[in-house]
Amino acid sequence: xxxxxxxxxxxxxxxxxxxxxxxxxxxxxxxxxxxxxxxxxxxxxxxxxxxxxxxxxxxxxxxxxxxxxxxxxxxxxxxxxxxxxxxxxxxxxxxxxxxxxxxxxxxxxxxxxxxxxxxxxxxxxxxxxxxxxxxxxxxxxxxxxxxxxxxxxxxxxxxxxxxxxxxxxxxxxxxxxxxxxxxxxxxxxxxxxxxxxxxxxxxxxxxxxxxxxxxxxxxxxxxxxx
Ligand code: NI
Numbered sequence: 001x002x003x004x005x006x007x008x009x010x011x012x013x014x015x016x017x018x019x020x021x022x023x024x025x026x027x028x029x030x031x032x033x034x035x036x037x038x039x040x041x042x043x044x045x046x047x048x049x050x051x052x053x054x055x056x057x058x059x060x061x062x063x064x065x066x067x068x069x070x071x072x073x074x075x076x077x078x079x080x081x082x083x084x085x086x087x088x089x090x091x092x093x094x095x096x097x098x099x100x101x102x103x104x105x106x107x108x109x110x111x112x113x114x115x116x117x118x119x120x121x122x123x124x125x126x127x128x129x130x131x132x133x134x135x136x137x138x139x140x141x142x143x144x145x146x147x148x149x150x151x152x153x154x155x156x157x158x159x160x161x162x163x164x165x166x167x168x169x170x171x172x173x174x175x176x177x178x179x180x181x182x183x184x185x186x187x188x189x190x191x192x193x194x195x196x197x198x199x200x201x202x203x204x205x206x207x208x209x210x211x212x213x214x215x216x217x218x219x220x221x222x223x224x225x226x
Pocket of ligand 1: 096097098159
């Protein structure tokens with residue numbers, strides 16, 4: 001499932017993010033790339049222990065914790081601390097796969113990258129190129145979202161970022177370990193939850209809604225690892 005989650009950050013949060021990123025130290029993005037990705041990764045990142053990365057990461061995590069679409073679609077058990085990247089003209093990240101297990105720096109924690117997320121921080125009018133292109137069995141999907149919007153996609157996908165040809169593209173990127181490992185199972189639960197929410201909105205305490213909610217939770221009991 002590839003899902004666009006609009007408005008993850010507010011206008012004020014975006015302004016704060018861009019102010020912090022404007023004053024941050026940028027380093028070569030290859031420092032966190034695996035052996036295959038490092039050959040095709042040409043961008044800039046903020047060091048993971050930089051104060052701006054920590055402050056902004058907390059802001060992004062706080063926004064995710066309050067986002068019902070994210071919680072329903074990802075069923076998160078762990079989120080890797082958000083990182084921040086920048087593509088200037090000519091910079092790109094060729095086709096690669098994200099490492100399956102990420103070690104959270106300076107902690108004993110590991111995150112299985114069931115889902116990948118990109119949170120766009122620059123309005124699309126400010127740059128050309130820089131599309132995130134995700135491959136799945138239906139072909140390729142080109143993604144370029146508004147500032148503050150986020151794309152959630154299976155960590156198992158091959159993907160790339162096309163070269164930026166004008167302006168600068170800023171984004172946050174991170175991974176999620178889900179309580180429900182299989183993408184198809186998560187998609188089913190998301191569909192069911194969305195339908196139940198819609199039904200609950202048009203009926204008053206309908207017995208069918210209660211029964212469907214029971215089915216939803218029983219599927220979670222069957223499939224979730226916590
Ligand atoms: Ni990637």
